[in-house]
Amino acid sequence: MRSAFYISDGTAITSEVFGHALLSLFPTEFEHHTISFVETIEKANEAKEAINKAYKRSGQPPLVFHTFVNNDIREIIDNCDGVIYNFLEHFVSPLEKELKLEAKPKAHRTHSIHENSYDYRIEAVNYALANDDGSNVSNYEHADVILVGVSRSGKTPSSLYLALQYGIKAANYPFTDDDMEELKIPDFLKPHKKKIFGLTIDADRLMDIRDGRMANSKYASARQCRMEVREVEKLYKKEKLPYLNTTKFSVEEITAKILAATGLQRYKY
Amino acid sequence: MRSAFYISDGTAITSEVFGHALLSLFPTEFEHHTISFVETIEKANEAKEAINKAYKRSGQPPLVFHTFVNNDIREIIDNCDGVIYNFLEHFVSPLEKELKLEAKPKAHRTHSIHENSYDYRIEAVNYALANDDGSNVSNYEHADVILVGVSRSGKTPSSLYLALQYGIKAANYPFTDDDMEELKIPDFLKPHKKKIFGLTIDADRLMDIRDGRMANSKYASARQCRMEVREVEKLYKKEKLPYLNTTKFSVEEITAKILAATGLQRYKY
Incomplete structure (x- = not known):
């Protein structure tokens, strides 16, 4: 080869x-x-x-x-x-x-530290970790974007990629059975509705992913996955939330699409 | 402009x-x-x-x-x-x-999903999160690399970047006061010594970072930071562990240096 x-x-x-x-x-x-x-x-x-x-x-x-x-x-x-x-x-x-300028190359400048930009990214990583999986619902005022969706639709990797690559503070919140049953955005998310971005995924792919984590569980069953995906998409439409089906996309594509759809200012290096 | x-x-x-x-x-x-x-x-x-x-x-x-x-x-x-x-x-x-081949361009192929490589990266992210900050010391047999160091020397962002960018499973473990006092590798890490990679950082920079998180704390004091850095570097030398001072490096540089030093096989996309 x-x-x-x-x-x-x-x-x-x-x-x-x-x-x-x-x-x-x-x-x-x-x-x-x-x-x-x-x-x-x-x-x-x-x-x-x-x-x-x-x-x-x-x-x-x-x-x-x-x-x-x-x-x-x-x-x-x-x-x-x-x-x-x-x-x-x-x-x-x-x-x-x-x-009309002469190039002044410095050794490995492209991916090295620039001014305070490194801190900014590390802060965003810390934010994403502290606000992963709905763990800190009182902290959303500091978020640049709040990713929502059912469990295993790609929220966590996308939040971390937004932080590491772009210095964007992304919280993520998994809709629970209660949210779904009433088909509404939880009260603590309502003041931040403009920051919400929904993820969804094909039910078959969701079954595969969940089965890899909990084989033969109710959580990974066809019935459960189909119901959750149907409900969450219904909620996105009802609330007119922007959303993306992540099934066929890499984490680079998902985050680039979130940036394109939201107009979020990325950190530049 | x-x-x-x-x-x-x-x-x-x-x-x-x-x-x-x-x-x-x-x-x-x-x-x-x-x-x-x-x-x-x-x-x-x-x-x-x-x-x-x-x-x-x-x-x-x-x-x-x-x-x-x-x-x-x-x-x-x-x-x-x-x-x-x-x-x-x-x-x-x-x-x-x-x-002697004709280019056959497919639309946005470079950063899209390739075969099973996406799963591999997501699995690595899940591994990094589950094994962050010494949270799961019984799980190190599945690690590709175990980053060690004092609190805030860059372990977590580096672990996540290794996972997201390269599909590498990186656990991380923060040395505790007990480990330091006896200047030894904890017993549960010993069988995995070949996977250990140490991070260190200049004491002044460490003080800045810690002060940003806990202003005027003992944790962020000059004395504490200097002592921890001195001890951890002594431990690396005593145990002949490979290590890197992260002070002047971006997360891209830190992870590229870890790959170069360990010869770890990166995931290719």
């Missing part, structure tokens, strides 16, 4: 995103290797050696996606037996011309 | 990473706009309109970073008043030649 290398003097997250975006266009498999924090000549030579070995192993030159700022280190990698794809190279000069 | 637009028919995460990586090389500020899920002609026209308005507002043509798969939609955006940077365009043909 052909190897793909993602290499950088920082986290290599940018190289990974860059390489994955391109390779996902091709209907074939690759052996993926990430080499991060290649900050010294010695580490660059090790990385070059790893690429050259992968060539010998497979007989195919590895694809190398890199984002280097230091020229001495980059040159070592550029002299490996792989095929180099360097996206900075293609775009920096056109951008310099357009901006 | 000049605007930068990140646009895609999917989450636009790739466009954001691509654009941020380039713009972070320039010592100037931009007004950032993300427009995700531009999947219809109508939405493409709206996006084009937003770009043209930003041009009128600032008098400077916005920078537009996009990743489109559908040509009809891409053409609409390409005809806006902004300057287009399309990184797919530059790399797809060279890759097709190298791979």
